Amino acid sequence: MLKVKLSQVSPNPLQLNIECIPGELHALVGPSGSGKTTALRTIAGLSNAQTGKIECDGNIWFEASDIGGITTALSPAQRSCGFLFQQYALFPHLSALENVCIPLYNSVPSLEERKALAQQWLDRMGIGELAKRMPNQLSGGQQQRVALARALARSPKILLLDEPFSAIDAPTRQSLYKTLAQLRKDLNIPILLVTHDLREADLLADRITVIDQGVGLQTAPPKILFERPRNSRVAELVGINNKFEGVFTAGKLRWNGCQRVFDVVDKGKIPPNTPVAWVIPADGLSLSATQSATSIEVMVEQISAIGQIAVIQLRTIEGNHMVTWEASAAEVKRLSLEANKMCHLEIDGGKIHIMPLRPINDPRLFSN
Known part of the structure; x- marks a missing residue:
């Protein structure tokens, strides 16, 4: 298991507390400059935090405190990390096979054994026949596979992936997703993936940590996240469309600008008459042509068709709120939806999630 608890104020703020078990893929997501790559580099030993602890497989790789300073700081070579960089970092004057041999020099004395192990990893990546090619003779996806073979050649205890799929085309990316999925089963080591692509994180990760300005704001499985x-900053960073504000008191949520009040389940931690942010998932929304006692009158602002799915922008008559609703083409046809048409929106209060309005960087990293 990998355990990371880091704290740093300057020059690059970093407050992170994560765990990753063997076989798990844990994604770090956040805007550019949020500290995702800094976190990986610190785990790998390419830089050190001011205070904190990094432990892998029961061994302490790094430990420091305000009082004692740095007491343990293993070198990158001692940490047994496989690190796949965004730009692959292949040596241009070495063949694919020779690149994969590099991390084996200290652990495998025999040249022939190094070559044999390197060839096995290239075979495993599906590019064994490209062993003699130079990096400039390989496609982006092939270079990626060589770099991944090199990262795994010395059987590391963790694998760190820094936006590994950002520079390759979609078909190649899908193929590499499958390769990574198979490796997860075979290797059974913690894997940390840095990505700016939320869809990629949702597809690949068991858990996701959202980072903003160096601070880990939330760690959760994708569905829960x-x-x-x-909080509202996390909702913004993960791209939730239907995020609103209101006032919550004892199980009742009043939507700002509206008379509408929803019955909402809460853990009892929010004081009465507290301003909150709230979100509603897609399955908590429905649309009807007829009015009901609980419906909200809305007008269709815009319909954008994406294949068989339509994204409909609705504006509430009371409060002037924009609500995004997705439906099948058949549903749009059934409701005869078109721009400027009036219809009635139902919101399931039981599926509303309320959150405190907190600052962007919430120091209470993982409080419930």
Whole structure:
């Protein structure tokens, strides 16, 4: 297991507390400059935090405190990390096979054994026949596979991936997703993936940590993260469309600008008459042509068709709120939806998730 608890104020702020078990893929997501790559470099030993602890497989790789300073700081070579950089970092004057041999020099004395192991990893990546090619003779996806073979050649205890799929085309990316999925089963080591692509994180990760300005704001499985973000900043960073504000008192949520009041389940931690942010998942919304006692009158602002799915922008008559609703083409046809048409929106209060309005960087990293 990998355990990371880091704290740093300057020059690059970093407050991170994560765990990753063998076989798990844990994604770090956040805007550019949020500290994702800094976190990986610190785990790998390419830089050190001011205070904190990094432990892998029961061994302490790094430890420091305000009082004692740095007491343990293993070198990158001692940490047994496989690190796949965004730009692959292949040596241009070495063949694919020779690149994969590099991390084996200290552990495998025999040249022939190094070559044999390197060839096995290239075979495993599906590019064994390209062993003699130079990096400039390989496609982006092939270079990626060589770099991944090199990262894994010395059987590391963790694998760190820094936006490894950002520079390759979609078909190649899908193929590498499958390769990574198979490796997860075979290797059974913690894997940390840095990505700016939320869809990629949702597809690949068991858990996701959202980082903003160096601070880990929330760690959760993808479904929980997208449906129950910890605060409004997390909701913004993960791209939740239907995020609103209101006032919450004892199980009742009043939508700002509206008379509408929803019955909402809460853990009892929010004081009465507290301003909150709230979100509603797609399955908590429905649309009807007829009015009901609980419906909200809305007008269709815009319909954008994406294949068989339509994204409909609705504007509430009371409060002037924009609500995004997705439906099949058949549903759009059934409701005869078109721009400027009036219809009635139902919101399931039981699926509303309320959150405190906290600052961007919430120091209470993982409080419930």
